[in-house]
Amino acid sequence: MNATSAEIASQPDVWARAISEHTDPGRRELAAPGERMLILGCGTSWFVAQSLAELREQAGLGETDAVCASEYRPRRRYDRVVAITRSGTSTEVLEALRQVPAGTRRVAVTAVEGEPVDDLTDARILLDYADERSVVQTRYPTTVLTLARAMFGHATDSLIADGLEALTMPLPADPATIDHLVFLGTGWTVGLAHEAALKVREAAQAHSESYPAMDFRHGPVAVAGSRSLVWSLGEVPAGLDDVARGAGATAYRNSLDPLAQLLLVQRFALALADHRGLDPDRPRLLTRSVVLT
Structure with a gap:
């Protein structure tokens, strides 16, 4: 078993810990009721930020x-800026935090302590138990989302059970038959769709796209075909399955918690990587943290 697959399998246990250990100080830093907040990140962390922003407003x-x-520019006033950064070293995140106006509270959600982000923030939420050896992020971002959902008061009752089911249920298609994936989401699952597509690109070097669900018909459907898998995350209108099938694609959805479905996406990305003879622990051209000179 490679490091990435082991970290994928650990997620239900790590999520349970996040739910049980979230504290009032942590809730104050991440929920901060009544404040105007900006959440920023790069790559996976940016997509997590998109989901968090939607979840916080829904709450x-x-x-x-x-x-x-x-792309951060200090043009709008915020009470608090939250940086999602697994390593605490990504150059763009550090540069953004340096631009935050004085008087704005700065918070980092990270998996490692003692890194440069600590010197640029007023508070830190440390999820060191969700850190990863793998370059490709899996359990850290899903744990951030699990923690936030618990802090925001969103229901997580079925999440652990759904995560365990996602570890053992059949994959939605034979990876040998798929070379194009499209992920669709709505509301907070748009960020999940973007993250799902990124996992396929990172681990399997495959063609993958992601969209707010209804936008699929506004152009993207044109490239769907017999070797496409169109995967809906969350409450995506059922009629889009017919649109996908009409293009010759395989349409897939299930009733699991959308975050648990992301675990299934990760499994599919690894299966596709294996089919292509790739090592997901050594993704092409990628490093654990992007540090620019």
Whole structure:
């Protein structure tokens, strides 16, 4: 078993720990009721930020924006800026935090302590038990989302059981028959769709796309075909399955918690990598953290 597959399999246990250990100080830093918040990150962490922003607003905790760290410009006023960064070393995240205006509270959600991000923030939520050896992120981002959902008051009752089911249930298709994937989401699962597509690109070097669900018909359907898998995450309109099938693609959805479905996506990405003779622990051109010179 490679490191990536072991970390994927560990997720239900890690999620359970996150749910049981979330504390009032942590809730104050991440939920911060009534404050106007910006959440930023790069790559996977940016997609997590998108989901977190939607979940926080759904919970009625306050206006929340998400931005790719490299595109942050201090043009709007925020009470708090939260940086999602597994390593605490990504150059774009550190540069964004340096631009945050004085008087704005800065918080990092990270898996490692003692890194440069600590010197640029006022508080840190440390998820060291969710850290990973793998370059490709799996359990860290899903644990951040699990923790936030618990802190925001979203239901997580079925999450652990659904995660365990996602570890053993059949894959939605034979990887040998698929070379194009499209992930669709709505609301907070749009960020999950983007993250799902990224996992397929990183681990399996495969063609993958992601969209807000209804946008699939506004152009992307044109490239769907017999070797495409169109995967819906969350409450995506059922009629889009017919649209996918009409293009010759395989349409897939299930009733698991959308975060548990992301675990199934990770398994599929590894199976596709194996079919292609790739080592997901050594993804092409990628490193654990992007540090620019």
